[in-house]
Amino acid sequence: FAPSVRAPSSASLSFKECLAFALPALGIYAAGPLMSLIDAAFVGRVAGPVALTALGPACVVSDAPLMLLVMLPVATTNLVAS
Numbered sequence: 001f002a003p004s005v006r007a008p009s010s011a012s013l014s015f016k017e018c019l020a021f022a023l024p025a026l027g028i029y030a031a032g033p034l035m036s037l038i039d040a041a042f043v044g045r046v047a048g049p050v051a052l053t054a055l056g057p058a059c060v061v062s063d064a065p066l067m068l069l070v071m072l073p074v075a076t077t078n079l080v081a082s
Helices: 015-046 049-069 071-081
Strands: none
Touching: 015 049, 049 071
């Protein structure tokens, strides 16, 4: 659920309003590494060390293109805002 943010009466935003916007956005950056960590814990318990060794490069290969694509919404927002 998105927090309801009121329109500021002055030109400056409060720190609380900035956090209400920024914390959910930071979750996007934490989601990929957190999912890789959960995968590693599960594979390490179930499949053993050989599968866990293969999972390391697989996580890097699958996470790297996604991290490169994270810049697209930022660039789009900047273009729309200007």
